[in-house]
Amino acid sequence: MAAVGTGHGAPTRRAVLTAGLAAAAMTAALTTGCTRHGPPDDGRAPQEGTPTPSAPHTATGPVLAVKIDNVAAARPQTGLDAADVVYAEQVEGGLSRLMAVYATELPEVIGPVRSARESDLELLRQFDRPTLAFSGAQKRLLPLIDKAPLRPESPEEASRAYYRGTGRPAPHNLYLRPAELLDRAPGRAALTTGFRYGPAPAGGTATAARTVRYPAARFSFTWSAARKRWLVSMDGTPARTTAGNRLAPATVVVQYVRVTKSAYHDVLGNNTPFTETVGTGKAEVLRDGRSYEATWSRPEASDGTTFTGPDGGPLDFADGQVWVVFAKA
Known part of the structure; x- marks a missing residue:
């Protein structure tokens, strides 16, 4: 099973508004909590319906x-x-x-x-x-x-x-x-994501499973030919909903991005990472049991993200749910 620890490229810029937001954040004092809270317990258990x-x-x-x-x-x-x-x-x-x-x-x-x-x-x-x-x-x-x-x-x-x-x-x-x-x-x-959906492109590498690792978490995706989906596991455990449904996207994207420090910390003093999703970089697209090398591009924050293959042509996703896992470039 392949694992991701470091990536292959990095975005080069942020959109103007995002830069403004980040600049404002950098001038803020550090804080250690959330100020908004939910209503009291009404005694109802979570349900999943139609x-x-x-x-x-x-x-x-x-x-x-x-x-x-x-x-x-x-x-x-x-x-x-x-x-x-x-x-x-x-x-x-x-x-x-x-x-x-x-x-x-x-x-x-x-x-x-x-x-x-x-x-x-x-x-x-x-x-x-x-x-x-x-x-x-x-x-x-x-x-x-x-x-x-x-x-x-x-x-x-x-x-x-x-x-x-x-x-x-x-x-x-x-x-x-x-x-x-x-x-x-x-x-x-x-869904103005910029994603395109269509038939599988030529090429790619047969891939049975893919794992993306964070310092204290990991995501694994295992191809199921029977379901034609990638079965999700998180931290080594099969991922399901409270209704018992296995999480199983049709397409998985490992998107290599620049991750920097923000001005914020949690109550334990851990820094909150800032994940930059504007710019360009490398990616892997998993669909139909294969992995495809790709380049992602999002020139401005108001744009969606496009994915192209090694030939420079658009790389289409399989129809169905998409998971995008941001990995550090």
Whole structure:
């Protein structure tokens, strides 16, 4: 099984707004906690129900982006299999956190929901005023979130949309009811990621499994010919939802990016990494049991990310859920 520790390239610049946000963050004093919290436990356990489908080619509003907890105490997660795109990033202490993006369907419940990071503001610029569901953020980051071109919806702004589930301790038990934030899923046209979908390209290397390692976390993807999907494992354990569904994207992208220090730290003093998603760099695209070398490009924060093969042509993804794992270049 191949493993990723270091990458092959790095992006070269950030968008103007992101640079402004980062500059503001660098002048902020360090802070050690989140200032927004969910409502009291209402005694309801998380559930997964029938997703709400949407027309595939007509955007009726913004995407929903949800920050998902990903430490062992937060697993299994709820509603993660319904996301169109799942982004995995490194956070404090070498751990990982997920950003799930929903456009074509909405599950009844999503979670556990956790706090936002500075990197999220740059990542979400590719969408048209997305709705960001998150549990809070460090005090000095909140003004930047409020100024970003998105709709922030924490428990403070939308208390009816959140509840505390039973069976887990806080902070790993905060769940979101998406129907309280969006009337319906906006549709596939709202996914302005820059991704292309189509038949598998020629070439590639037969690949049975791929592992991406962070200092204190790892993601493994094992090809299932029977399901025509990549089965996800996290920290060595098969990843499932609370409904028992195995997480199994059709396409996995290992995107090599520049990871730098931000001005923020957690309560233990660990620095919060900043993951730069604007620029260009190397990537690997896993689909149909094969791995393809690629180059990614996102010139401006408001652009989606395009992937090209060694011949310079677009590299299409398989139809279905996409996981993008940011690996340090």
